[in-house]
Amino acid sequence: MKISVIGCGYLGAVHAACMADLGHEVVGVDVDAAKVALLSAGTPPFFEPGLPELLRSAIASGRLSFTTDISAVREATVHFIAVGTPQLAQTAALDLRYVDAAVEGLLPHLRDGDLVVGKSTVPVGTAARLAELVRSAGSGATLAWNPEFLREGFAVKDTLAPDRLVYGLAPGDSVGERLLDSVYASALALGTPKVVADFATAELVKVAANAFLAPKISFINAMAEVAEATGADVTQLADAIGYDARIGRKFLNAGLGFGGGCLPKDIRGFMARAEELGVDQALSFLREVDSINLRRRGRMVDLVTEVVGGDVAGKRIAVLGLAFKPDSDDVRDSPAIDVAVRLAALGADVVATDPEALETSRRRFPDLNYVASVDDAVRGADAVALLTEWKTYRALDPTLVGSAVATRAIVDGRNCLDPVQWRAAGGCTEPSAPLNVLAGANTQMR
Structure with a gap:
């Protein structure tokens, strides 16, 4: 099929490359000329495992190209909207300007039989509004909503082999369903579950999934606070309750909490939309989820302060990890870089490193001291904070x-080190000063 992808950021670039890998002819469109130049050279402007190879292969095959010229979409039949929906300043609501602009930019180039497909995460009700906009333009094109469920670090796999496909369609839109089936033919042939729903349900699926996962993460972090007060081991607690099939062990790793460009923003946007709909009480629990999540960052700063004697001013603190999660260079709403910035604000000499997120961190927070290696970060440190x-x-x-x-x-802000091994190693060079491992989510010192 001939496909266009409007917006070539994280979601759009991955989607475009994967669609070309599946054999479709794809053109990616973005207003950022520098980004288009990088992508055209096979270089993604962000870190995502497997994407550079996929990009280069698809471009070399002739099936994938990138441009700033919106008129390049004229040959395509299916047009994916993959632009960002950031949180508005001074409010929790999502900014839909880019989604609206993408659809409006498409309108003059749509033909009868074309399908506009939204992938961006939007407040419920957006698809119906945009469907009317497309219909009233008179081209004969229609609109569908097809939410994404990508995990950073696994985005290529999640696109090529999704765990489910959700189509939000207008009543009786068999043409839209058939076109999407053609796009995703390889995944459907492998038995990927498909859910055909109305617009509102399709829009809610993504935010509802995030609204379910976020409380699970914050729950175990709340249990970590109780474990700290009682002397319990939160990791063993998570293991034990995780055997319950109704609960499961995934997303029960206590620590700094969640971050990134999607999960925090999406749950806040969900709350804002619920308030607009007059059902904000239904999602009031998400406010406490957000509060618990943010509280973990402050607790990590407190732990580092405690371990250096009560005042970080003038202390050299090695920070290992800046991205919000491993296998990503994304520092948007990253708990790790938030902690680093807070420590620096208290007067600490923060020396930070990360395998992939140094440049993205430097662009957002240029005043931190960044080094390329762990050796440079930990040399002479008064404390080490493992944050990713x-x-x-x-x-x-x-x-x-x-x-x-x-x-x-x-x-250890992520409970990812073996405390027994690390504490035992403390006596290797100076038996009188054993290595002190303080787990960020189970804060007993031994």
């Missing part, structure tokens, strides 16, 4: 780290 659970950090040698720091103290 990159595999390379989980595999660190505690003896080597212990020999490099000034004070053998590490605060």
